Amino acid sequence: VQLQASGGGLVQAGGSLRLSCxxxxxxxxxxxxxxxxxxxxxxxxxxxSINWRGGTTYYGDSVKGRFSTSRDNAKNTVYLQMNSLxxxxxxxxxxxxxxxxxxSVNSDHYRYWGQGTQVTVSS
Numbered sequence: 387v388q389l390q391a392s393g394g395g396l397v398q399a400g401g402s403l404r405l406s407c408x409x410x411x412x413x414x415x416x417x418x419x420x421x422x423x424x425x426x427x428x429x430x431x432x433x434x435s436i437n438w439r440g441g442t443t444y445y446g447d448s449v450k451g452r453f454s455t456s457r458d459n460a461k462n463t464v465y466l467q468m469n470s471l472x473x474x475x476x477x478x479x480x481x482x483x484x485x486x487x488x489x490s491v492n493s494d495h496y497r498y499w500g501q502g503t504q505v506t507v508s509s
Contacts, residue, residue: 387413389500391481396506397471405466407481407500415459418484420496421466423477423505433479434466435489444489448474471507478502 393405407419420435432446434455443455452471457464464481482496490496 387411387483387498389414389481389483389498391479391500391503393466394479394503394505396508399472399507399509401471401507402467402469403471403505405468405479405481405503405505407464407466409462409483412462414462414483414498416487418487418489419455419457419464420482420484420489420493421455421464421479422482422493422496423475423479424502425474425477428477430480430493431477432491432493435484435491436464437489438487442489444491446491468505471505473507473509476505476507478504 388410390408421433424430435444436455440457454467480502481500483498485497
């Protein structure tokens, strides 16, 4: 597995961004994929996960109703659509491939991690 996260950037509060996570080795179609984020001085936080089929998703409380995740296994890509962004969403966002087919909030369940993409939301 080789993950590449992209789509981050600078956006004003209330705006939207879509992150992408591509598996260039084309091996994660049977695994759940999660998104986590880490802001400076803070612990890593679970954002979302999606199971291998794409039918089951989980979201952290702070992003429910604003973020959504989806996947296209034919393109080996998982997406994180982020709407109604807030300054507190500012962080480096990481995608990660689970050891399992179902998603989890537990970062220990994730075996492979991408390099992260910076999201900055200005007020």
